[in-house]
Amino acid sequence: MTFDRPDYPLSRRAHRMRASEIRELLKVIERPGMTSFAGGIPEPSLFDVAAFREAYAEALTDSGASLQYSTSEGYPPLRQWIARMMTARGVACTEEHVLVTHGSQQALDLIGKLFLDPGDALVTAAPTYLGALQSFSAFDPAFVAMRFHADAVSESGPAKLVYLVPDFANPSGETLTVREREAALAFARRAGAIVVEDAAYADLRYEGESLPSMAALDIADSGSIDAARTLYCGTFSKTLSPGLRVGWVCGPAALIRRLTLIKQAADLHTATINQQVVHRIASTSFDGAVQRARALYAGRRDAMLAALDRHAPAGVGFTRPAGGLFVWLTLPPDLDSDVLLAKAMELNIAFVPGRAFFTDGSGANNLRLSFSLLHEEAIANGIGTLCGLLEVALRAGAAGGRSAA
The missing domain is CATH 3.90.1150.10 (Aspartate Aminotransferase, domain 1)
Structure with a gap:
């Protein structure tokens, strides 16, 4: 271009x-x-086109609320549904720990704006998701490629972020073992870094037992989500519809509040009607x-x-x-x-x-x-x-x- x-x-x-x-x-x-x-x-x-058609029709009968401005944090019933789902998956949280985003891609941009200054160390796998590299590159970090082996993790100096796709990674399809996830979390604690867990594909498991998310492991070790250092980025794009552009970030409330301020400056909020429709579909047929x-x-x-x-x-x-x-x-x-x-x-x-x-x-x-x-x-x-x-x-x-x- x-x-x-x-x-x-x-x-x-x-x-x-x-x-x-x-x-x-x-x-x-x-x-x-x-x-x-x-x-x-x-x-x-x-x-499910028929279900989406019906959900939009229902949303549009709600006295025009679906066409109105909404809160930057997201549609409360959808945030509550996400919080219940995350809690059921070992990430005990409430809606105050959830920010609805314009797809999980926006979450990466907001996180980059919150944490990265030029030259800051950003640890990733190699290879890693192209969209994350695009998003984070705008902030001119120093990328550090690393493999998180269970028994030995390469040492480095301080880092701002550790970005990983632990389940069925884009592009490699590889999945981190529990010990590798724990090694990455241990590294992040030593480096003073925030872990960005991109969970776009976590629901698409075809064989084997599900593994605990890095956020769940972090909370189990630290005692609560507010004491943890993981930001979990989820999306409905791979399960319900990519065109609606609805995702979320789940993490410590103090970080969610700061990310909300950045989102306010970016787009005010994710489309109200799309959030309502996703909530209706997710509540009945996720x-x-x-x-x-x-x-x-x-x-x-x-x-x-x-x-x-x-x-x-x-x-x-x-x-x-x-x-x-x-x-x-x-x-x-x-x-x-x-x-x-x-x-x-x-x-x-x-x-x-x-x-x-x-x-x-x-x-x-x-x-x-x-x-x-x-x-x-x-x-x-x-x-x-x-x-x-x-x-x-x-x-x-x-x-x-x-x-x-």
């Missing part, structure tokens, strides 16, 4: 901003015949929506893993996520996924190259595949085509030189 005029008096922050590679890809991959493994977009057949999503996505994940088992060339590794929407491929080091994407697009196959998920320009030999939006047959055929292209790239690489075709 470029600007037409070089003389606009832009801020230093604006010069640091870069377009999302995924958002740019979405503009291209809508052409007919494209098999897209790029965006982690929810399956639209899961949206668990059912989650179960339907799990059943559908589990089948698509299985189809992708089976196709990779059949077709992936030797030397190509991939994760086996227990949930979420993504599989992460690791190619031999001499292959460049950006070059591979250009060739794949000629065959109507799209994915996200790995560099987008690293702060240091590494990850060229990685790529992210999403299975959320394609039927099993399309997944199998698309993976077969992609792996055929990888075979060609590997042979070309063996013949000499860095290549992907």
Whole structure:
């Protein structure tokens, strides 16, 4: 993305901003015949359109309140519902510990504004969620990549934030064990950092036992949510609807109050009618929506893993996520996924190259595949085509030189 005029008096922050590679890809991959493994977009057949239509109709009969300004903290019944759900999941809280946001993406922006000054240390996994890197980069932090092993965590100096997607991470699909979560929390305490737990995919588990959230572990250790240091970022985008843009932050009341002030300056409040509709749907059918999503996505994940088992060339590794929407491929080091994407697009196959998920320009030999939006047959055929292209790239690489075709 470029600007037409070089003389606009832009801020230093604006010069640091870069377009999302995924958002740019979405503009291209809508052409007919494209098999897209790029965006982690929810399956639209899961949206209960009839229930949403009825919920909007009910909201609009409420004397116009749904079309009025509302409190910055969020619609009280929705905050109360979220607080009850979080409490049931081991995060004992009340509505004063919940701020409704314009999707969990806004939560990341608000948190960045609250904590980050230029040069502050921000610890992340590598790779990590591109949207978080975009959001936090605006505040010019010093990114520190770290893996939280259960027995030994790399030491570093003070840090402001530790950002993690502990369940079925975007992009890798990996899940932190309980010991790794505890290690990350212990590191944050030593570093004086706030933990940002991005729980966008936590409900989408297809196998195995659910693990306690980092917020729940933090509260169990510290004694209460107000003594904890974790900000839990949740969203309804992956379970009910991404288009309504409703998410939340749950954490110590003192931090929620400060985040609320920043949100007031940003947008006053999240759309009243959307919050009311989400509350109506969540109150009556949240668990059912989650179960339907799990059943559908589990089948698509299985189809992708089976196709990779059949077709992936030797030397190509991939994760086996227990949930979420993504599989992460690791190619031999001499292959460049950006070059591979250009060739794949000629065959109507799209994915996200790995560099987008690293702060240091590494990850060229990685790529992210999403299975959320394609039927099993399309997944199998698309993976077969992609792996055929990888075979060609590997042979070309063996013949000499860095290549992907």
